[in-house]
Amino acid sequence: MVTIGATSRTTEGFAPEILAVALYKGESAQDLGEDAARVVSEGDISGKPGETALLYGQQSLAPRLMLVGLGERDLLTTEKIRRAAATVARRARTLKLQSAAFSLPVLPDTTIREVARTAAEGARLGLYRFDRHKSAADAQDLETFWLVADEGTLDEATEGAELGARVAEGAVLARDLANEPSNVATPEHLAERARKISEKYAMGLHVLDWAGIEEEGLTGLATVGRSASNEPRFIVLEHRKGGEEAPVVLVGKAVTFDSGGISIKPTAGMEDMKFDMSGGAAVLGAMEAVGALALPLNVVALVPATENLPGGDAFKPGDVLKMHSGKTAEIVTTDAEGRLILADALSYATRYEPSAVVDCATLTGACVVALGDHASGLMGNDEDLMAELQTAGETTGEKAWPLPLFEEYTEQIKGDTADIKNSGGRGGGALTAGAFLKEFADYPWAHLDVAGTAYGKKGNAYTTKGATGVPTRLLVEFLIGRTR
Ligand code: BES
Ligand code: MN
Ligand code: ZN
Secondary structure, X not given: OOEEEEEEXXXXXXXXXXXXXXXXXXXOOHHHOHHHHHHHHOOOOOOOOOOEEEEEOOOOOOOEEEEEEOOOHHHOOHHHHHHHHHHHHHHHHHOOOOXXXXXXXXXXXXXXXXXXXXXXXXXXXXXXXXXXXXXXXXXXXXXXXXXXEOHHHHHHHHHHHHHHHHHHHHHHHHHHHHHOOOOOOOHHHHHHHHHHHHHHHOOEEEEEOHHHHHHHOOHHHHHHHOOOXXXXXXXXXXXXXXXXXXXXXXXXXEEEEEOOOOOOOOOOOHHHHHHHHHHHHHHHHHHHHHHHHOOOOEEEXXXXXXXXXXXXXXXXXXXXXXXXXXXXXXXXXXXXXXXXXXXXXXXXXXXXXXXXXXXXXXXXXXXXXHHOOOOEXXXXXXXXXXXXXXXXXXXXXXXXXXXXXXXXXXXXXXXXXXXXXXXXXXXXXXXXXXXXXXXXXXXOEEEEEOOOOOEEOOOOOOOOOEEOOOOHHHHHHHHHHOOO
């Protein structure tokens, strides 16, 4: 794993193999020397985001100089810095170097701490790969990534680098868990991972097994999970560093494989349904970061974990469940299983008298249709809470966009033989799912539908094909905001 830290140009012994410096579109690089200016004037690099150019023997600090495009200076954002840091780290790794340095760009109205933090996140996330099941894994990894700051802001940059590295490590855990196939990442595997976190940071842990789930009356989870031989688990992780304050509860959907159940999904693309535990993975990733940062808050994580499989014992369309809250739900389709296990977790959360509850879930294909892979759907019953989450999304580059939960959507899921039904049909699919959850939240609550954002087919500067870790960093940033 790469070590990320901050340094100044004059720090003794600082001798990276490569130094990367920002190049803005339309600027000359004259201040970096004749050869750097030539690389630009000859058109080898224009300064567009994603571009890099390499030169040798330019200055005393490092044998190699990398110009990295950051776009137009006036249009610089933290997200562009995150991506540039990732690009630098990846390029250095491709060159089989052991150390690289990135001269921190200046962003008006943004502290060096924040700039260092985003660069650290970008470097760590950019270097991420999931190759533990490959026989011939690429052994080569970058060992050190330096963020270069002025001497006067070095302490600030060091703080930011540490913060960014810890937040990124949470997202890395979420990616690792979500990328694991369902034969590895079983409900019990997630519980084991939660146990590790609880031991590392002295958090409280309760794992309800099959008997515990039944005894607690978590009918939704028990019903979805009963046909699988990998038994469901209900994971409760408690970070208690906020004194007497009401806790924030994070809820994450962890369907370790969603076949659809009796309402079985088509074959094409079904393998992606190993990612249907990404919400739970992000919640565990966030708790890892919360622990590492020792945030002065009470935070509870609830992760209902199960497979959704057909079988002789499986639940069926038409069945009626008496949920944990006492409400009854009619099953229209066994493929709308996420809301059933989340509903129980939401009513379980009531006992904490929480100040806020945020759930995240790969809940609906409809949300992917609405927002694509660029933003998570944000719903809830509390505008202030939703605004906090939207802001956290902007800060972290894990964008979330508000969607409405009008009364009409609740009307749409009125049950025929029970109080509510688990599908309202095709129209407004993300919103009827949100409306279903809303029935179980009697506190300030928000819901993030991450079906389009938690994993992807392409990857960008700091994500790879597969799990992205979204919304781990959003959640951590939201919690940090609550410490201010
Ligand atoms: N896990 C899926 C949602 C999903 C779909 C996530 C595509 C990622 C990509 C969820 O359990 C599901 O199957 N939802 C159904 C609900 C419908 C049957 C009411 C959906 O969105 O089609
Ligand atoms: Mn489903
Ligand atoms: Zn699902």
